[in-house]
Amino acid sequence: MPRAVSDGGENLNGADIGGSRASSHCVDSTGYRVSFPPKKSLLQEFSGSVKALFFAGDDPLRQYKEQPSWSKRVWLSLQNVFPVLEWGRHYTFGKFRGDFVAGLTIASLCIPQDIGYSKLAHLPPEIGLYGSFVPPLIYPLLGTSRDLAMGPMAVVSLMLGSLLQKEIDPKMHPLEYKRLAFTATFFAGITQAALGFFRLGFIIEYLSHAAIIGFMGGAAIIIALQQLKGFLGIKNFTNNTDIVSVMKSIFKSAHHGWNWQTILIAASFLGFLMVTKYIGKKKKKLFWMSATAPLISVIVSTFFVYITRADKHGVAVVKNIEKGINPPSASLIYFSGPFMLKGFKIGVVVGLIALTEAIAVGRTFAGMKDYKLDGNKEMMALGTMNVVGSLTSCYIATGGFARSAVNCMAGCKTAASNIVMSMVVLLTLLFLTPLFKYTPNAILSSIIISAVLGLIDYKAAYHIWKVDKLDFLACLGAFLGVVFSSVDYGLLIAIAISIAKILLQATRPRTALLGNLPRTTVYRNIEQYPDVTTVPGVVIVQVDSAIYFTNSNYVKERILRLLEEEEERQRQQNCPQIEFLIVELSPVVDIDTSGIHALEELCRALVKCKIQLVLANPGPAVIQKLRSAKFIELIGEDKMCLTVGDAVKRFAPKAVDGV
Numbered sequence: 001m002p003r004a005v006s007d008g009g010e011n012l013n014g015a016d017i018g019g020s021r022a023s024s025h026c027v028d029s030t031g032y033r034v035s036f037p038p039k040k041s042l043l044q045e046f047s048g049s050v051k052a053l054f055f056a057g058d059d060p061l062r063q064y065k066e067q068p069s070w071s072k073r074v075w076l077s078l079q080n081v082f083p084v085l086e087w088g089r090h091y092t093f094g095k096f097r098g099d100f101v102a103g104l105t106i107a108s109l110c111i112p113q114d115i116g117y118s119k120l121a122h123l124p125p126e127i128g129l130y131g132s133f134v135p136p137l138i139y140p141l142l143g144t145s146r147d148l149a150m151g152p153m154a155v156v157s158l159m160l161g162s163l164l165q166k167e168i169d170p171k172m173h174p175l176e177y178k179r180l181a182f183t184a185t186f187f188a189g190i191t192q193a194a195l196g197f198f199r200l201g202f203i204i205e206y207l208s209h210a211a212i213i214g215f216m217g218g219a220a221i222i223i224a225l226q227q228l229k230g231f232l233g234i235k236n237f238t239n240n241t242d243i244v245s246v247m248k249s250i251f252k253s254a255h256h257g258w259n260w261q262t263i264l265i266a267a268s269f270l271g272f273l274m275v276t277k278y279i280g281k282k283k284k285k286l287f288w289m290s291a292t293a294p295l296i297s298v299i300v301s302t303f304f305v306y307i308t309r310a311d312k313h314g315v316a317v318v319k320n321i322e323k324g325i326n327p328p329s330a331s332l333i334y335f336s337g338p339f340m341l342k343g344f345k346i347g348v349v350v351g352l353i354a355l356t357e358a359i360a361v362g363r364t365f366a367g368m369k370d371y372k373l374d375g376n377k378e379m380m381a382l383g384t385m386n387v388v389g390s391l392t393s394c395y396i397a398t399g400g401f402a403r404s405a406v407n408c409m410a411g412c413k414t415a416a417s418n419i420v421m422s423m424v425v426l427l428t429l430l431f432l433t434p435l436f437k438y439t440p441n442a443i444l445s446s447i448i449i450s451a452v453l454g455l456i457d458y459k460a461a462y463h464i465w466k467v468d469k470l471d472f473l474a475c476l477g478a479f480l481g482v483v484f485s486s487v488d489y490g491l492l493i494a495i496a497i498s499i500a501k502i503l504l505q506a507t508r509p510r511t512a513l514l515g516n517l518p519r520t521t522v523y524r525n526i527e528q529y530p531d532v533t534t535v536p537g538v539v540i541v542q543v544d545s546a547i548y549f550t551n552s553n554y555v556k557e558r559i560l561r562l563l564e565e566e567e568e569r570q571r572q573q574n575c576p577q578i579e580f581l582i583v584e585l586s587p588v589v590d591i592d593t594s595g596i597h598a599l600e601e602l603c604r605a606l607v608k609c610k611i612q613l614v615l616a617n618p619g620p621a622v623i624q625k626l627r628s629a630k631f632i633e634l635i636g637e638d639k640m641c642l643t644v645g646d647a648v649k650r651f652a653p654k655a656v657d658g659v
Helices: 042-054 070-081 084-090 093-120 125-130 135-142 154-164 174-197 201-206 209-226 228-232 243-252 260-282 284-308 338-369 375-390 401-409 417-436 441-455 458-467 469-484 487-507 552-572 593-608 620-628 631-635 644-651
Strands: 025-027 033-035 511-516 523-525 538-543 580-584 612-616
Touching (some): 093 125, 093 154, 093 284, 093 401, 093 417, 093 441, 125 417, 135 375, 135 417, 154 174, 154 209, 154 441, 154 487, 174 375, 201 338, 201 375, 209 228, 209 243, 209 338, 209 458, 209 469, 209 487, 228 243, 228 260, 228 441, 260 441, 284 401, 338 375, 338 487, 469 487, 523 644, 538 644, 552 593, 580 644, 593 620, 593 631, 612 631, 620 631
Parallel strands (some): 580 612
Antiparallel strands (some): 025 033, 511 523, 511 538
């Protein structure tokens, strides 16, 4: 059989090393070669790494190089910055009709929700409405999602409010509290835009899907429990968000703090909202019932309170909502001092949560409608939207699932539905805010409760439990952290568990013994395929991970352990002494100097046992580094095989005579 020719000294396995006349490839037993990739310069390797990290391996300038003229390149650049220039050219009246209906529908949903969500953030109700006026005007210019509906969201509002009130009391210092809210919104936008500009969106992937499910579920329960203040008509309520403090506050006021008129209003309309939501889910064509139910509830309950003067009997109402469009707030943002640092910290945390929610929702609907969502452009759009919002008296806005789902079902065709919604909110701010004077707080609590209950995805949690127990631990940890501590600690727990899972998988990769499927040249995991047979005199091990400094020693020790166990088993079966260890490298996508050092130590350990090391199917990155480190000279070029089957045929031919 063909073997690599050499004229040099001996290596650790007793095989010839290639020396100066070694070939640039290794020939296997079938005549095919284990080829080396072409050498790259340092600049080529660096640029390749940058492309892989920031551009998924693609050439970021490829689309510009394909354009025949500078004018088309400039136009393409403008389209990349403002996607509206691309889809706007093909905008038709038919699309506008769909966007118009969708915009009106989500406006009827967002107006009462925004007033309620502003209460979660401990901000005046008009600021909640501002968030559905300016940000939705900015997003269609820069965003790539057709379905995301922008505005304040429940979880983001709760998180922002809980973090802000730890720094400033919103009742004692309302102006300073608003200033800190606008500062946090400004830095949230800067963070989001920076992630998109520098293509660092992979950072938000550290918050796993399972952790998000748990975090959202815990936040939904806390939001719902906090709404019992308005639902029950309680005047004195705790500022803490953990379930123990909230329940204590509720039961403490049970004898003298509850208002039966308030409970009647809240319970009646909560029932109405839940029924319409159920009908909307069962019959998709009746989605408009659940979408318009909040506004109908506000109108009816406001009229009821006005004619009965229920506000004179202990029913708390919204009172005055400031009339007019967003006043400028650039002068209110802290650009220096300790409050700037506090706003920066809060903005980064809440901004990442808002970004994660919007990207996840956007990807969901993009997958449903089969169009491409550009994550980096979405980050730029959301960031710009929030920066402009912070300058116009808005707090952090994002694209939430409930509002976007209504937008989708209402037949939106493009992001222009956000503009229609914004115009309706503008008319409300200019002319209709006095009508909310007698709106009971109880109805806002009912609207929020009905909205956030959908965030408790117990089916997804059960699915995670069945599929991956470590993922479920992240989900459960985030959930319990939010419910029993606070939203920020719940977030930290979620991130910590997610990162711990990554570290565990990186430092403890799977290794497996391989055996031969009878009458084939295929080698598979002996635990997965009980019919496989091991090869006498040979041990075959597969490493299912890149070999880095974090796991190199573990991989070496694990291979030696598997070798020892297989030696003992074959000895008991009176098999020949083991002469070769074959390591299947196809799953090993990369290796560093620590990994190569571990392989060198493995070689020295094998020499003492008179066992030779053979590597099968190394990838281009691995074989390039092994050659640069002269590891191939150490074991001999003939110990590099194309497949495990070729390695067995070359070094244990008697074992495969019957295949």
